[in-house]
Amino acid sequence: MLEQIRLTHPLVYGNFSAIEGGEEHLRALLAIDRYWEQLDCPVPEVVREGERPAAEAELSGSFDILYAGGTLGMLHAAVMAKRYGYRVLVIDRGEPARSTRDWNISRSELHRLADTGVFTIEELDSFILRSYRTGWVEFHVPEARRKRLFMDGVLDCAVDADKLLALAMRKVLETEGSKVMARTSFISCSRFADHVEVEAAGPDGSQLRFGAKVLVDAMGIVSPVAMQLNRGQPQTHVCPTVGTIASGFEDADYDVGEILASTEPAEIFPGGGRQLIWEGFPAKGDEYITYLFFYDSVDSPNDKSLLGLFETYFRKLPTYKEPGAGFAIHRPVYGIIPAYFHDGAGCTRVVSDDRILLLGDAASLASPLTFCGFGSMVRNLERLTSGLDRALRHGTLDRETLAGVSAFEHNVSSMANLMKYMCFDARTDEPDFVNELMNEVMIVLDALPLRYRQAMFRDELKLDELVTVMLRVAWRYPRILKATWDKLGVQGSVGFLRNLAGWAMSPSTKHS
Numbered sequence: 001m002l003e004q005i006r007l008t009h010p011l012v013y014g015n016f017s018a019i020e021g022g023e024e025h026l027r028a029l030l031a032i033d034r035y036w037e038q039l040d041c042p043v044p045e046v047v048r049e050g051e052r053p054a055a056e057a058e059l060s061g062s063f064d065i066l067y068a069g070g071t072l073g074m075l076h077a078a079v080m081a082k083r084y085g086y087r088v089l090v091i092d093r094g095e096p097a098r099s100t101r102d103w104n105i106s107r108s109e110l111h112r113l114a115d116t117g118v119f120t121i122e123e124l125d126s127f128i129l130r131s132y133r134t135g136w137v138e139f140h141v142p143e144a145r146r147k148r149l150f151m152d153g154v155l156d157c158a159v160d161a162d163k164l165l166a167l168a169m170r171k172v173l174e175t176e177g178s179k180v181m182a183r184t185s186f187i188s189c190s191r192f193a194d195h196v197e198v199e200a201a202g203p204d205g206s207q208l209r210f211g212a213k214v215l216v217d218a219m220g221i222v223s224p225v226a227m228q229l230n231r232g233q234p235q236t237h238v239c240p241t242v243g244t245i246a247s248g249f250e251d252a253d254y255d256v257g258e259i260l261a262s263t264e265p266a267e268i269f270p271g272g273g274r275q276l277i278w279e280g281f282p283a284k285g286d287e288y289i290t291y292l293f294f295y296d297s298v299d300s301p302n303d304k305s306l307l308g309l310f311e312t313y314f315r316k317l318p319t320y321k322e323p324g325a326g327f328a329i330h331r332p333v334y335g336i337i338p339a340y341f342h343d344g345a346g347c348t349r350v351v352s353d354d355r356i357l358l359l360g361d362a363a364s365l366a367s368p369l370t371f372c373g374f375g376s377m378v379r380n381l382e383r384l385t386s387g388l389d390r391a392l393r394h395g396t397l398d399r400e401t402l403a404g405v406s407a408f409e410h411n412v413s414s415m416a417n418l419m420k421y422m423c424f425d426a427r428t429d430e431p432d433f434v435n436e437l438m439n440e441v442m443i444v445l446d447a448l449p450l451r452y453r454q455a456m457f458r459d460e461l462k463l464d465e466l467v468t469v470m471l472r473v474a475w476r477y478p479r480i481l482k483a484t485w486d487k488l489g490v491q492g493s494v495g496f497l498r499n500l501a502g503w504a505m506s507p508s509t510k511h512s
């Protein structure tokens with residue numbers, strides 16, 4: 001497979017060839033890139049009303065909950081198995097409990113996983129590879145006007161994702177009757193009045209059929225279930241992200257996280273353009289994680305493939321962090337971070353169906369601004385698991401009840417609108433648009449109490465705080481008014497207002 005990209009993507013070829021498991025990573029990356037082809041294909045029908053339930057003997061196993069997807073799905077499964085005693089089956093088409101990314105979060109947020117009673121604080125602390133003194137955000141404008149905004153307690157711990165997931169998997173396996181199956185792909189789901197039957201393909205291609213009371217779809221952005229339930233439009237925006245965990249940089253500061261950093265104006269191509277943004281996070285020992293990404297709408301003409309972005313990453317890396325003589329890549333990290341614009345006062349994306357619940361990136365309810373699916377899962381895990389337990393006990397596994405146990409948060413859906421301003425559009429924007437705007441946001445945040453910057457970058461901003469920030473930015477930077485028209489249009493602006501109205505009316509806002 002690597003040979004096939006030798007001429008088209010020479011830098012990816014060279015670097016992946018030198019990484020252990022490079023071929024396997026390329027395969028996984030191309031599987032995610034197939035997302036773009038799927039959007040052009042007829043929507044697959046993977047959820048069907050069942051005609052004839054299988055006899056017990058025809059099933060490969062029966063469980064309370066079947067999880068398709070073993071990354072964030074594994075965290076949820078651990079709680080449902082260990083705390084509530086359900087018999088769960090987790091299937092993953094690759095290796096379960098392995099992530100193609102690494103996660104940053106603050107210690108206090110990570111500790112919220114202990115609220116489930118399944119993880120102890122000591123266990124959670126043991127997954128923190130490194131914590132930093134502080135972090136900053138900075139956008140590329142002339143140096144005299146450039147604001148480097150420092151903030152503490154934001155994404156300041158690098159978490160060993162695979163260790164955390166491995167512990168979650170152990171907790172699943174410790175529960176009698178629960179099971180985890182690797183290299184087992186979800187194929188389809190037949191639904192009956194009192195159960196679902198999931199057809200899967202085993203490691204050797206064999207056909208398997210499992211019974212369960214409920215299917216949890218945790219297959220990430222490529223989920224065919226999310227694709228079907230959302231009629232072929234599972235996301236409105238995306239953030240393709242690639243990077244590496246490497247050692248041997250000349251200029252890495254191991255005490256400080258670089259939360260967002262741009263180093264140049266937007267790149268312009270014939271028919272399109274994108275504003276590239278870097279992130280840099282120290283990890284264990286001398287390892288350092290660098291990411292390159294951009295925000296975009298799903299239907300823009302830009303090349304959004306991870307393969308193409310990786311070629312750019314290797315070409316531009318020295319402009320961000322200088323690889324020294326001992327530079328070595330340990331692991332690539334990559335994925336498409338999903339986002340969804342809810343055109344209404346509440347959740348307008350389909351995140352459930354009768355006996356089916358979507359989780360993590362398959363549900364696409366996280367904000368892609370800085371915190372993404374892991375942060376959202378950590379914040380909501382207690383609520384998501386107790387909600388599903390209640391639905392199972394009461395036998396209320398209908399679409400509406402399950403929608404109520406989703407990770408939808410009014411503040412996050414409103415804040416996600418801000419991402420639209422960071423989607424560079426070559427038809428309307430000057431190449432410095434995103435950098436100038438974001439620099440103004442940093443200046444405004446710098447003048448406000450520390451809580452504002454922390455809350456903004458931890459998805460915890462309150463409605464009045466967001467309005468304060470927006471008004472101050474508009475006052476300093478009136479260009480944003482035209483940009484609002486260009487980027488949001490009438491539908492997007494009305495939608496944003498409806499998101500804010502929904503937030504204002506939500507019980508959490510009314511009672512705060």
Ligand SMILES: Cc1cc2nc3c(=O)[nH]c(=O)nc-3n(C[C@H](O)[C@H](O)[C@H](O)COP(=O)(O)OP(=O)(O)OC[C@H]3O[C@@H](n4cnc5c(N)ncnc54)[C@H](O)[C@@H]3O)c2cc1C
Binds near residue numbers: 221291362
């Ligand atoms: C580079 C990068 C860095 C990130 N850093 C952070 C961070 O610092 N903090 C944060 O909060 N978030 C971060 N995120 C986001 C976070 O990683 C995701 O939100 C999270 O991984 C989503 O998990 P998931 O289980 O929903 O989906 P995925 O991670 O995509 O996992 C889906 C799983 O489903 C399996 N699967 C797919 N199809 C099938 C099938 N047909 N049958 C069976 N199994 C299937 C896959 O093999 C995979 O294991 C980052 C994302 C990226 C790309």
